[in-house]
Each structure stands twice: as structure tokens, then as C-alpha cells.
Amino acid sequence: DAGITQSPRYKITETGRQVTLMCHQTWSHSYMFWYRQDLGHGLRLIYYSAAADITDKGEVPDGYVVSRSKTENFPLTLESATRSQTSVYFCASLNIRQVTYEQYFGPGTRLTVT
């Protein structure tokens, strides 16, 4: 399917476990982003990537790891999940040539850490 997809859509895990959230886009957009969205905080940037093998921290990177070996994939790993990481996670991509700078969002992953 064309577009941006995330998997899994829902995940329940236990404190201390490692969890990887997947993000895949079919457009070859150079930029990709990971956000978390919580009530009262809105969207907060965790990590972003300007191109394959280039990643940088956002506003709330602690406890998360990213990689981007291929342009189309941008997985987010929670190394040791904590309850405070219970959230909805959105992946987004951006085509740097598009003058509107619009970000295209995936459907989100709802993660619950028990």
C-alpha cells in the first residue's frame, strides 16, 4: 500500500521489556519523525531523521533509540519500557521539495506499558 504505515497499531507490554515500533513509507521522503501524543502535552518530537543514517534528538528522546538504515524505514525502540512511555506514537514523513513542508502522518501506535 502506498503511504505511511505503522505497526503494530496496538501494543501492550510490561515494564522493563524492549519494544520496537515500526514505521514504513513508500514515497522515499527524506525526512521522517517520531512523535508521542499525550493528553495535556500535544505532539512532542522524540527523534527525527533528515536522511538514511542521519538521526537527531527531538524534545523528549530519553529512553528511546532510533535507526534509519534505509530511507523508507524508521523504527523506534524503547530499550526498557516504563509506564511513563504509555502513549500514542505517530510517525511522519516530509518531502523536502514540497513547498508546503507538510508532514504526512501514519495511523499511530497505541502503546500501553503495564
Place this chain on the structure above:
Amino acid sequence: SQKIEQNSEALNIQEGKTATLTCNYTNYSPAYLQWYRQDPGRGPVFLLLIRENEKEKRKERLKVTFDTTLKQSLFHITASQPADSATYLCAPGETGNNRKLIWGLGTSLAVNP
């Protein structure tokens, strides 16, 4: 610190009326500002971008203004419809900042038939 504020309370309006949503920012000089729509359980969807040198931008029933002196953007939906019910997010951005955006909390709009 940089701060984005949107109407904190939900907005309820009657179908056919104009909805006006506010986005104020402080400690920030964005080169542009984007508006997104988010439906429950879905990711945000881009609606409009307005640049700092543009006073107003229109797209169908949508109109956005950008006042860099007041540090404010207004988002209008004219002839509103129940299908316009959603949460609307504003996100100012800086062209030199790796396209990173700072997001408002959003305003929930309900259009009643």
C-alpha cells in the same frame, strides 16, 4: 521557552456558522505556520501553510491569517458542516530548523446540525 497556545476550551457552533480558532505563540519567530486536522484515533492531516510574509491564505471554506506583530494566527471555517468536527492543531515552523515544528495542544471543534 517557546510556547504555542490554542483555544483551551472546545468550540461548539451551529452548522452554517463560521468557526474561528486561535493560535498564539510566544518566544518564537516562525517563518511559517501550518494548520492540521486530527480526527479521533487518526494521525493529523495537513490543511494549510501560511508564511510570515503572507497576511491571509484561503483554501475552499478555510481561511488562515498570520499576524507576526500580534504573534497570532486565526483559522476560520466558513459555512461549517458537521463533517468539520475534529481537533485542529497549529504548528509554527522555522525553515532553517530541519523542518521541526512546535505543536499546539489543539482545539476541539464540534459543529452541531
